[in-house]
Amino acid sequence: MQQLKICFLGTGSMGSAVLQGLVAAGHPTKLISATTRSEESAAKLRAAGISALSLESSSDANELLSSDADVVVLGVKPYQIADVLTEIRSELPKDAVVISMAAGIELTTMAEKLPEHNNLIRSMPNTPALVGKGVTGLAAAPQAAPGAIEIATWLFEAVGEVVEVAEKQINALSAISGSGPAWMYFLVEKWEQVAIANGFTEEQAATLVRGTLAGSAQLLASTGEEPAELRRKVTSPGGTTERIIATLENAKLEQLFEAALQAAVARAKEIAGDKG
Ligand SMILES: NC(=O)c1ccc[n+]([C@@H]2O[C@H](COP(=O)([O-])OP(=O)(O)OC[C@H]3O[C@@H](n4cnc5c(N)ncnc54)[C@H](OP(=O)(O)O)[C@@H]3O)[C@@H](O)[C@H]2O)c1
Structure with missing residues (x-):
């Protein structure tokens, strides 16, 4: 090579x-x-x-x-x-x-x-x-x-x-990993906005959210543990994190992600139909 x-x-x-x-x-x-x-x-x-x-x-x-x-x-x-x-x-x-x-x-x-x-x-x-x-x-x-x-x-x-x-899987893959950084950065934007709305300065919000994201990603990569297991370690029964996860579950986050993926796949098919 x-x-x-x-x-x-x-x-x-x-x-x-x-x-x-x-x-x-x-x-x-x-x-x-x-x-x-x-x-x-x-x-x-x-x-x-x-x-x-x-x-x-x-x-x-x-x-x-x-x-x-x-x-x-x-x-x-x-x-x-x-x-x-x-x-x-x-x-x-x-x-x-x-x-x-x-x-x-x-x-x-x-x-x-x-x-x-x-x-x-x-x-x-x-x-x-x-x-x-x-x-x-x-x-x-x-x-x-x-x-x-x-x-x-x-x-x-x-x-x-x-x-x-x-x-046949490439359009879905494009939505997941090709566009993946945009999903991540959009979550970071929203998460930081929530921190700022709750009284933190922009700098503090950035440290809290970006530091947590980077640390969590490193932990996920270095421990080799499943994300669900790592999440359980942060989630005490009856505690505050449990309420966060329940709120996100009730908002049907998975369905929202599926809809976002399908919208991207539909657009990829339109582009293919246009021949670019
Ligand atoms: N960005 C992403 O996240 C991403 C992810 C996956 C796939 N892609 C794909 O990667 C491709 C490029 O995206 P990009 O974000 O890198 O775009 P980009 O930054 O706009 O780069 C396009 C490049 O093509 C050059 N160019 C324009 N017309 C040309 C021509 N006729 N012949 C040769 N070179 C020409 C441009 O030159 P100048 O620098 O002089 O303008 C520039 O270097 C796209 O097809 C996109 O679908 C992008």
Whole structure:
């Protein structure tokens, strides 16, 4: 894997998180290339030693840099995927592994644009990849060689953990882990608002909530205990925590989470219907 030439087409938040993880894992920068829309973004990548071109300065940047790639990672917005695949189709090596990170873009849509390429992979990373703690879901096209999913797994393990699933599960996975950081941050926002409404300063609320979140996550990871067990350890029978859990249960939190997931899945299907 250390010899693979990897080309990122679109290197914004998600693309650069994976690129940086790969560099941090020791992949030689001379084997990594990247494209962006603006010259400003490309210049920042070049300053970090990456061979980068912008569409602003070379309109054929995507085609040019992917033409000798072993792996192409698509980090453009979903609505741009079809155009970018059309741009690169004729020059892209036939055995290249093409990994899309785009929400809602199906493998069949990729295959329509790249009919002669079999190694198509759909991925759904999340932003904690930026700190090497990402979770990425992967689904391979049925025609892909077994080595293709191994390469994608290796790539995303540079920025965290990987779960391989069937493509039909990718939209639900996107809602759970791809959008997962947004669920978490929204809970933190609400939790802090409640703390502030109850007389704590913003600073105190941030310490109380963020510190509790970070500590609890670490405890969950380091003890290996089930969350329900860790929760029971905080919940004395007849005590105050019990009332909190009962209030959340009565509000049917699980049903609310299910509705949120289904709304995201419905939107992913709309995006797929729009072809991005
Ligand atoms: N952000 C997330 O949490 C997340 C999670 C999972 C999956 N994704 C997926 O990841 C993809 C990228 O999302 P993002 O949040 O990283 O977006 P982003 O930050 O806006 O990055 C998009 C990148 O594409 C570049 N670009 C625009 N047009 C281009 C073109 N024609 N050719 C090559 N590069 C082009 C942009 O260049 P400039 O920098 O010059 O504008 C930028 O580097 C999306 O498909 C999204 O569905 C995102």
